[in-house]
Amino acid sequence: MTKPFLSIIIPAYNEAERLPPTLASIDAFLAGQDYSAEVLVVENGSSDDTLSIARAYQARMPYLRVFSESARGKGLAVRRGMLEAQGAYRFLCDADLSMPIEQVNRFLPPALKNVEVAIGSRELPGSQRHGEPAYRHLVGRVFNAMVRWLVLPAIQDSQCGFKCFTAEAADAVFPLQTMGGMSFDAEVLFIARREGYRVQEVAIDWYFDPDSRVRLVQDSLRMAFDLIAIRKNARQGRYDA
Ligand SMILES: Nc1nc2c(ncn2[C@@H]2O[C@H](COP(=O)(O)OP(=O)(O)O)[C@@H](O)[C@H]2O)c(=O)[nH]1
Numbered sequence: 512m513t514k515p516f517l518s519i520i521i522p523a524y525n526e527a528e529r530l531p532p533t534l535a536s537i538d539a540f541l542a543g544q545d546y547s548a549e550v551l552v553v554e555n556g557s558s559d560d561t562l563s564i565a566r567a568y569q570a571r572m573p574y575l576r577v578f579s580e581s582a583r584g585k586g587l588a589v590r591r592g593m594l595e596a597q598g599a600y601r602f603l604c605d606a607d608l609s610m611p612i613e614q615v616n617r618f619l620p621p622a623l624k625n626v627e628v629a630i631g632s633r634e635l636p637g638s639q640r641h642g643e644p645a646y647r648h649l650v651g652r653v654f655n656a657m658v659r660w661l662v663l664p665a666i667q668d669s670q671c672g673f674k675c676f677t678a679e680a681a682d683a684v685f686p687l688q689t690m691g692g693m694s695f696d697a698e699v700l701f702i703a704r705r706e707g708y709r710v711q712e713v714a715i716d717w718y719f720d721p722d723s724r725v726r727l728v729q730d731s732l733r734m735a736f737d738l739i740a741i742r743k744n745a746r747q748g749r750y751d752a
């Protein structure tokens with residue numbers, strides 16, 4: 512098999528409802544592109560039919576690969592997908608497709624060049640947030656202020672579920688990831704910068720979806736502690752390749 516230009520990696524936990532329309536949109540979009548692609552769904556710990564639904568789609572999408580892990584955690588799923596992927600560019604894509612899939616081309620050449628890590632951002636001048644309640648935005652901004660202060664100076668939005676790594680950056684960064692849960696974004700971006708890769712924000716349109724796997728208070732607190740853990744890990748040499 513020749514290696515594809517693009518790998519789209521979808522972490523999926525209890526996504527029986529949202530996954531089918533997302534896969535259908537991605538399939539239709541890719542049919543109109545002039546590059547080759549693969550799609551990877553990485554499920555873990557779901558209590559619904561996510562896994563069998565994803566497998567059933569392989570009949571329609573021969574370039575779809577499906578993985579399953581027993582322990583829960585978005586970070587675990589993303590690491591598995593990024594390291595299984597064969598594409599020259601590896602794109603993390605939330606199952607809710609809260610960014611229109613056409614905008615994936617903003618993360619790829621020819622639109623974007625010489626960037627190893629391109630991350631979707633809801634906070635740039637050209638970004639648009641659609642339908643997000645004010646309190647949810649506020650919690651996100653408070654968390655981002657902590658992220659900037661503790662681990663990622665000048666990154667305005669580290670938490671968006673759409674991120675693109677070159678093959679080289681993915682293969683260097685994800686083996687060093689230690690966090691299996693929701694804090695993995697800040698950790699992998701921190702490692703990427705430490706390895707000398709350029710991390711650049713890309714303005715996107717983002718449509719708020721109230722259906723969320725994130726527990727706002729519990730997960731935000733956990734993530735705040737994890738930011739401190741990232742700094743401690745770095746001091747202890749855990750990110751030394
Ligand atoms: N594989 C896997 N995916 C997860 C897990 N938790 C969340 N996700 C996925 O992460 C993505 C973002 O989740 P979502 O609930 O939309 O979070 P939000 O947009 O931040 O509210 C979705 O594709 C979820 O299915 C998990 O434990 N395992």
Ligand SMILES: [Mg+2]
Pocket residue numbers: 605607609720722723
């Ligand atoms: Mg979402």
